Amino acid sequence: MKASAGGYARASSLRDALEMLAASDGSGRVLAGGQSLIAAMNLRLSAGDFLIDISRVGELAGVSETADSLRIGALTPHAEIGRNPLIRHHATLLSQAVEFIAHAAIRNRGTIGGALAHADPAAEFPACVLALGATLHVEGLNGTRDIRAEDFFQDIFETAIEDGEILTGLSVPKAGADERQVIEEVARRSGDYALAGVCLVKRTGGHRVSLFSVGPKPILAKNAMAALDRGDVEGAVEALKAEIDPPSDTQASAAYRRHLAGVLLRRAAARIEGGNA
């Protein structure tokens, strides 16, 4: 199939992009790495969009640090997330996740902002930022907003980004000295979307468990977290299974996904206890 775009313009700055978005009368679509949007257009799942290309907006790229957090620009490509020393040191969950994401060409072009704004419930990054307790930054012509990851993902492909806003980046708390972060997933083939996946963070304040590919959005498994805080892994597995309502599709049934989520949590917990994270 041939894509049917309603137009294309390259933004020279964030301000420029926001103005074009405001002027597009609802038909504007922000194009970053294009790894989901272009595929959707090529299947005509999305047609007539006016593409606003932010890929050259320098102010949205790069990783920087403050005393207690990392600021990651929305345009940072997956491959950079995987190799960036600050991220590898302070938010290793994100760099671990990159190994599971698609293939090299996609990792080179796809951006973390694009992945978060797209909010595919089977994708790794949304679950990672949920587990990390990150804050997402959006900007519109009326100013900026900070949104907690817990509030950002709303439904399948739906986020708290309002019309006229662009996701500019995110802030991730730096891992504490004793903090452990692991991601576990199972996919039919390497690079495929996971049949189910689990992110586990163990920090001084307690455990954080998030899951992907088990519902319409990434899920923070609070009961499982509480059980892990009590040191009860099996209790956490049981709680987890009750907290999710996975879909059935051609790849796997809900029952399989629920079972798999439990296996993965058990494995993640074992890795943390084994100090392998």
Added chain:
Amino acid sequence: MSIQFGNPDRPNSYIGKTVPRPNARRLVQGRGVYVDDIVLPRMAHVVFVRSPFAHAKINRIDAEEAMSVKGVLRVFTGKDIAEVCTPWVAVLAHLKGLKSPPEHAIAVDRACWVGEPVAAVVATSRAAAEDGAALIDVDYEQLDPVADMMSALDPQTPVLHPDMGDNLAFERQHEQGDVEEAFRTAHKVVSARFVTGRHTGVTLEPRSILVDWNPAEEQMTAWHATQAPHMIQTVLAKHLDLPESRVRVICEDVGGSYGIKVHVYPDEVATAAIAKIMKRPMKFIADRLESFSSDIHARDHEIEAKIAVGEDGKILAMDVDDWTAIGAYSVYPRTSAIEGNQVVNLCGGPYDFANYRAKTTVVFQNKTPTCQYRAVGHPIAVAITEGLVDMAAAELGMDPVEIRRRNMFKDDAYPVTSPANMRFEGLSHHASLDKLLELMDYEALRSEQAELRKKGIHRGIGIASFIELTNPSPFMYGIGGARISAQDGCTVRMDPDGSVVALSGVTEQGQGTEAMLSQVVAEGLGVSPARVRIITGDTQVTPYGGGTWASRGAGIGGEAALQAARALRDSILEVAAAMLQADQTKLDIRDGAIVDAASGEARMPLEELGRIVYFRGDTLPKGLPRELVQTRHYITSDYPFAFTNGVQASYLEVDTQTGIVRLLKHWCVEDCGRVINPLLVDEQIRGGIVQGLGGALFEEIHYDADGQLLNGSMADYLVPMAAEMPDMIIGHVETPTQESLLGAKGAGEAGTAGSPAAVMNAINDALRPMGAQVTEMPFTPERILRALGSLKD
């Protein structure tokens, strides 16, 4: 003079060596010419509106809005096309009872599967044609679909084609010996239900055709990604009412075929019809979604089978009840009964036993038609046979290698006829198995498996012997009335500078046919392969032939090339003898020069002979034949098919918590007779294994209960990818066929034939201590966990 194949130091010893592929550099540099690369003046693009329903009456098609789209030129319905294009009926006389209704290039009043073309939109660009197609308003009235295979013949199931009377397309039962008695008295009987998933070939280049109709010359030219240019020439001529001589099919580079591109597709014939009506070049390139919904599917079988064995492990009987559903029509002109027929012909293939019964039941359903795809029927038959043999071995407490050794035809048993009435000229099951065990170090692997088992690591070893049908004679299609050539030809010509051009009726789809032909001609003639230019894929230029299917390129096309090259060699030597006033029998051609055969002393380069023949023919004796072009054709006649054999092994690990299978290593030893190019053969085997592994672990076309297609992209139809593939060790035993000078049999399908069974047996070997077994492909993680009883709901 024959060729001393056994002597590696013989002159011009190109056969048996890895030589570079003449087309490799061109393709790597992006200089290939695929159909979509060809752009003609006034060319238009056609896009098909396809049925979104499995079964629906077409009440009305409203094209008004579509016609208003900029660039849209014309819209065609089934009735429009039917005015210039006759429908076809895909039956063959030797498949007794096979029935199928007439099929139109575009559905006329009823759509019978999701993806069937119901209208065509022609525009100046593909994008504009798609814009138009989206606006075609079809008034469908949904009809009850036939979606389930096993209930297709039940009285309460609607009849898909009322004119056919019922949903039975074909059935065949073969029985040899006293099967009932053998089962009644056997020491052990093991039975199982096998399922092979519906899948498809997924060519890298999608189906493509560009047709130009020149009314001034009354000439049709079709650039087509096809395996069988002459067959397509015949089909277009017949159904568009043209003389065959006025249809030229050109097949330049083809990006993979795997059997997908050897069939007649309604949308491709419609494209030719539209080109004729509109009198301008018309291009159709399938997109990936169209590929999944309209390329032929295959392998959709459910089988109940059992085996009877004696205490000594001897196979006493096999009984196979195979069902397959072929979609709404039998596919033209090869028909969709062949796959089931092959299951009947191939089950039990490696084994010497007496009592055999097999039945195939082929039914219609409202899904994409199925037809021949790489290793037609073989993966199914091998899975049934080798699955049962392993289960019987387990029941007897016998090693899977031992039970095979006790039952395979002895290597000196040939010629022999199998219980399925297949005639084998010469096979090497035991030598192949011995070589396989050595390559894999079977005993050490078993020890490793046992050690790891103690640590809770569940690994499995699976073995699968197989036979492969290659080099088909007219017994495959011709005797049934299909105009599909089992014969193939080659013309070899020497030009004035001593260079050689060979034109062959077999075709190149990326598998290396042209490399194979270049080295066969080079050796037959006595020049280096680099000096031989190969031309394939043009019905106006090459000798008439069948093209590439059923692993016939090397065995049939290669032999024709060898004989043509030898004939040209004789012609050249006749001229050389006159020029050199020498005895022709004492001359030879080596590395592009005439030499003294005994001493190897150079007498004259071919350029000199070419110069004299073409420009100074006056200096040669009057009446001396100087035919530097020779054509030979070849057809097999002693055996209906040249069977090959082989054996594969898989070593893998099952994660019993997630159900994920990790392939660790794969081995294949096969016997395709004379190996012409070891690297090409090894890569054919490897590629074939990978396609088989896809069927075993990943690939599956999903439909819902209403016949709705559920997956149609590379994201949800999982082809095997490099990261999941194991290292593969390939070995060969060579038993050349005595039917030809070359001695080559086919190798293109052996890998696909055996690998699914090897994987199935390996998984079951890993699961056996836990009392679990899987027999339904693909072996998804979920199916494995369900077999283990890990999932309760």
